[in-house]
Amino acid sequence: MKQALGSCLVLTISSVKGVRDGHQHDETIKGFTYNNVKFVNVDTSSLPGIERARESGLASPGVTPVVFSSYFHAAVSIFDNSHRGRAVTLL
DSSP, X not given: OHHIIIIISOOEEXXXXXXXXXXXXXXXXXXXXXXXXXXXXXXXXXXXXXXXXXXXXXXXXXXXEEEOOSOHHHHHTTOOSSSOOOOOOOO
C-alpha cells in the first residue's frame, strides 16, 4: 500500500521507514526518497513518533503526508480543524 500511494499517486508517506538511517534525530521535518517513494522523517507507528509529529506540525501546509499508524486515537491529535485528515481502514 505504501509503495502504491507513494509511487503511483506520488504522495508523501509517514511511517516507520521515515526514521531509517538516523532520521529520527533530525531537528525539523524533512522529506527524503527511499525506493522511489517520498517519506517524511517521522515515525507515526509509535506513540513517541506521533507526539513528535504533532509537535513538529506534520499536518501543516506543504507537508501533506499519508499517516500510517495503528494508534488511531493518538494519530488524530496530529490534525486540527485547520489541517484535517481522512481515515481509511484496510482489512
